[in-house]
Amino acid sequence: MFINITKINLPKILIKILTDLQKIGSKPILVGGCVRDSFLNKKIKDYDIEIFDLNDIEIIQKTLEEYASVKLVGKSFGVLTCKIDEFDFDFSLPRIEKKIGKYHQDFEVLTNANLSFKEASKRRDFTINAIGYDYFKNEFLDPYDGIKDLKNKKIKHIDDNTFVEDSLRVYRAVQFASRFEFEIDENTKKLCEKIVKNGELEFLPKERIFEELKKIFLKSNKPSIGLKLLKDLQIFDFTKISKNIDNLALILKEKEFDDFRKLYLFYSCLTKDFDDKTLIDFLNSLTSDKKFKKEILALQNIVLTDNEKDIKKLSLRIKVEDLIVLNKAFENDTVQNAENIAKNLNILNTPLKALVIGKNLINLGFKPSEKFKDILDFSLDLQIEHNFNKSQIIENIVKKYKNNQK
Numbered sequence: 001m002f003i004n005i006t007k008i009n010l011p012k013i014l015i016k017i018l019t020d021l022q023k024i025g026s027k028p029i030l031v032g033g034c035v036r037d038s039f040l041n042k043k044i045k046d047y048d049i050e051i052f053d054l055n056d057i058e059i060i061q062k063t064l065e066e067y068a069s070v071k072l073v074g075k076s077f078g079v080l081t082c083k084i085d086e087f088d089f090d091f092s093l094p095r096i097e098k099k100i101g102k103y104h105q106d107f108e109v110l111t112n113a114n115l116s117f118k119e120a121s122k123r124r125d126f127t128i129n130a131i132g133y134d135y136f137k138n139e140f141l142d143p144y145d146g147i148k149d150l151k152n153k154k155i156k157h158i159d160d161n162t163f164v165e166d167s168l169r170v171y172r173a174v175q176f177a178s179r180f181e182f183e184i185d186e187n188t189k190k191l192c193e194k195i196v197k198n199g200e201l202e203f204l205p206k207e208r209i210f211e212e213l214k215k216i217f218l219k220s221n222k223p224s225i226g227l228k229l230l231k232d233l234q235i236f237d238f239t240k241i242s243k244n245i246d247n248l249a250l251i252l253k254e255k256e257f258d259d260f261r262k263l264y265l266f267y268s269c270l271t272k273d274f275d276d277k278t279l280i281d282f283l284n285s286l287t288s289d290k291k292f293k294k295e296i297l298a299l300q301n302i303v304l305t306d307n308e309k310d311i312k313k314l315s316l317r318i319k320v321e322d323l324i325v326l327n328k329a330f331e332n333d334t335v336q337n338a339e340n341i342a343k344n345l346n347i348l349n350t351p352l353k354a355l356v357i358g359k360n361l362i363n364l365g366f367k368p369s370e371k372f373k374d375i376l377d378f379s380l381d382l383q384i385e386h387n388f389n390k391s392q393i394i395e396n397i398v399k400k401y402k403n404n405q406k
Contacts, residue, residue: 030048031048036129047090094119189233223266248269306334321349324348356390
């Protein structure tokens with residue numbers, strides 16, 4: 001939703017910092033997502049500030065350190081980051097970037113605080129991300145008509161030559177279009193197609209690709225928009241489960257799951273029909289996060305039923321609610337009964353609690369040994385398969401194991 005605004009309301013702490021930066025002779029300008037999102041009426045936690053008219057990064061750092069611990073992200077990039085309360089701030093010097101190799105990190109960076117805002121903004125990807133805001137003049141700086149493109153819901157690149165230097169911008173175009181439900185400008189789309197056709201995406205680190213795909217899933221109301229664009233650009237084709245992905249996005253909006261959990265559920269949905277090898281190869285191409293891959297593999301090929309015994313067993317392997325959520329996305333008829341059973345047993349997100357544990361075996365006179373696992377497995381089997389209570393299980397343990405020790 002685009003709104004016409006005449007000013008941006010900033011956190012008080014940022015106003016104090018901007019004032020101090022002005023006092024040391026610099027000209028701080030808000031740039032990028034925080035300005036864009038102000039027009040889109042979105043909550044802002046991340047603020048990027050570009051600092052003009054002062055090339056001394058040490059003086060800038062010293063000023064910022066009055067407020068928080070500051071991290072310098074590569075001296076050549078001239079970027080300082082800090083976190084204050086719930087806000088993340090990036091302060092940077094204006095710069096020019098020039099591609100000098102095939103890989104994503106192969107850029108020559110020249111910082112220059114004396115650049116004009118238009119010159120400094122030329123390196124940015126899209127017009128909607130090249131809008132600046134001068135707090136002290138209460139003025140928007142918009143050399144590439146980004147406000148107009150926001151209003152018209154367009155993702156449009158700034159410069160043909162600089163755009164194709166960074167192939168990650170193909171994924172960025174897709175994720176912005178998906179998140180904001182914008183259209184990619186035809187000329188921009190042609191440049192994206194050219195980048196894909198030339199094989200430039202192969203030189204991107206998988207971690208950077210993963211981060212852009214993550215935004216499609218976690219920040220889009222309809223991730224299917226992004227999936228369609230990925231197909232149109234001949235990158236991936238997951239459009240056959242578009243409806244299920246959108247169902248899942250809607251379901252997860254009502255869940256208080258963390259982003260890690262939401263994301264592995266999206267990928268579990270995405271890869272539902274993959275065989276084991278294809279799934280492993282696909283996940284390895286995207287991430288090295290072993291825990292993330294483990295969660296997806298655990299959910300692969302598991303069928304949800306409304307059989308109480310099966311649900312009890314499932315709780316020992318996975319979070320049952322994960323499987324329930326996925327089955328809701330695929331509109332499985334048995335899902336409501338299964339959910340009710342898991343809720344009644346209190347095993348939606350926790351494993352079935354074993355009635356007999358090691359401490360009970362010790363109290364029965366058993367000495368800790370390798371046999372413990374066999375006995376505990378036996379007792380759990382009685383609990384699940386026969387619905388025995390604790391006394392009945394102990395009675396059967398004594399019969400089978402204790403008496404045999406005599």
